[in-house]
Amino acid sequence: MVKILIPTPLRPYTDKQDAVDASGATVGELLADLTRRHAGLKPHLYNEQGKLRSFVNVYVNDEDIRYLQKEQTPVTADDTVSIIPSVAGGAPTVTDVVSGVSRTLPELTNDEIKRYSRHLIMPEVGVEGQRKRKAAKVLCIGAGGLGSPVAMYLTAAGVGTLGIVDFDVVDFSNLQRQILHGTPDVGRSKLASAKDRLQALNPNVDVVTHETAISSENALKLFEPYDVIVDGTDNFPTRYLVNDASVLTGKPNAYGSIFRFEGQASVFGTKDGPCYRCLYPEPPPPGLVPSCAEGGVLGVLPGIIGVIQATETIKLILGVGEPLIGRFLIVDALRMRFRELKLRKDPDCPVCGTHPTVTQLIDYEQFCGVRPAAPEPITVNSATEITSVELKQRLDRGDKLKIVDVREPNEYQINRIPGSELIPLGDVPKRVNELNPDDEIVVHCKTGGRSAKAADFLRSVGFKKVLNLKGGVLDWIDKVDPTQPKY
C-alpha cells in the first residue's frame, strides 16, 4: 500500500481524511485504485476523456510526475504521493462570453450524438464542445450570398439557435450563389425559403427568422439574445451599423465581404481586438465602390468567404484555435492567394477606442452619404430625363437621337437598346470626341445611376441636349421590349 496525501477540497470524498492508502505499482494504477475506493474523487481528478485534469498535480515525494514518467511513474510502499491543486481562474474572455457559464450546457440526445459523431471524436470538440454549440446563439445578417453557406454550415454543425435577418425576396439573379434558395423559391421570401432548407438539413436547430431591414432603431434589440453576429451584408451603411452595434453590445462580429474575385474576412468587435472602423474610420465616397449588383461577383466566392465566417464563429463558440482577431484576410480567388494584414485596435477609434464619440447608433445612410443630411427638394428637370416609353415614341416618330450605352461590354452582350452605341462610363471622357455636341443624346445604363454621371459629365463639357434614360435598360425591357433577358 502507498500513502496518498489528499488536499483540503477533496477530503469530503475521503471521509475527511488527509491521507489514505491505495495500491498499485505505478501512479496510474494507484490513482485508479484510489478512485475505486473513493468514487466521488473521479470527476474532480479526471476529465471526460479520462485524462488527469490540467490543474491536478501529482507529486511522488517532492517530484511532479510530469517530470518523471507521468502516470507510468513507478511507486513503492516507501513513497508518499501527494495530490496538489493548482488554483486557476480568470475574467471572461471572448469565448467564455460566447459559451456563457450562466447558461447551463444542454445535454445531447442520442440522435444528436449520432448526427455529430464526427465532431464528438475530435479532441478539440468532444461532447462538451458540441454542447457548447448547442447552447450557442448566432445571428446571421442577411440570407444571401454569404448568409447561405454561413447558415447552412452552422445549422449542419448543430448551433443551438440560428437567427437570420432579411427582408428580401428570392430573385433568379440570386441563384448563381445563394445556395440556400432553389429555382422553385423564386418569388418567395428569402426567410421562408431559408427556414425550409435549414430545417430539412437539421431539425434540431432553432431557426429564428427576423423579417425586417436591420436599422439603428432595432439593431441593439435584435443583437441582444445572441452570442456571435455574422455580417453577411452587401452595403456600407449596414456594414457600419452592424459593426457599431456589435461593439456597443459586446458581441463579436464574424465579418466577411465579397466583390467580383476578391473576398475579405476578419473577426471584429471583441473586447481587445479591433473593429471595422479601426480599419476604415470613414466609408468610401458613395458610388466609388460598386455593389455586387453593379459590379458582379463570382458565384463560388461567397462560398469560400462564408465558410471562413462560419469557421470563425465555431472557433469562438468552442474557444479553440487562433481566431481572426486583429488579422484581416484577403482572398484573391483569381490567383488563389490568401493574404493576411495585421490589424491593431485604434485607441482613437470613434466606436471602440478609449474615448468613443459614437456611443449610440447613428444614421448610417447619412454617414455613408447615401442620403443627404437634409433632403433636397426634388426638382425633376424633365429636360434632363426621358422615360422608356417616350424614347420609344420618339424613335418611332423618326427623331434623330444618339443612344449611348455606358455599361460594360459584358452587360451590353446580355441586352441592349437597338441602335445604341457602347461607351463604358470609364471611357466617356477619352471618347467624348466621338460624340457630336449638337446631337440630341440619350445616355443609359442598367438602372440609371451610371448614366446620370455620364450625363452630368457631358453637360459639363458643353453638350446641351443630353437626356438620361430613367430606369435604364431594365425599364426599357419592362415597358417596351419584354423579349430581351434581364440580369
Place this chain on the structure above:
Amino acid sequence: MAADRRLIITGDVEHAIRAHGQETYPHECCGALVGKGEIVTTVVALPNTTEEGPRRRFLVRPSDYRQAERRATEMGGELLGFYHSHPDHPSRPSQYDLDHAWPTFAYIIVSVMNGAAGDMTVWYLKNDRSSFEEGSLDHGENSHSDSAQTVHRQAGRG
C-alpha cells in the same frame, strides 16, 4: 451538496481583498481564504504566476498552494478557498473559472472596474461540476485581535 451556502467575512478581510485587487489592477490578484467553518478570518495574498496574461488569468502554483495550506494549519484554521479579481469585468465566474474549480472551496470574486474595487461575490462548484452556485457573502465583526495583520504578503514570483 452546496445548496444555500454562506461565507462570513470580517471587514478587514473584505478590505484586504479589495485593496489587493486595486493594487494589481489591471492585472488579476489572487489569494487564499483561511478560517474555520464558514468564517474567513485571514487572507493570504499569493503571487499570480499565470503565463497566459495576468489581465485575464490567475494561477496559484502547487508550491504556493502547499504553503497556503500549511499556513492555514499553523494558524489553527483551515483553507476555505481562494479569492481573485476580475479587472473590468463583473464578479461572476467565467467558463475558465468553472473548468478549473475545485469542489468544496469558496471562490470569492471581486470586480475591479477602472481600478476601483466594486461588487464582491462568493461561489461554490456544484458536485457534478456543471456550474457554480452563488453563496451568500455575509459580513461578520472583527472579532479577532490579530485581524489587523490580515494580509500576509508572500514573496513575489519565485
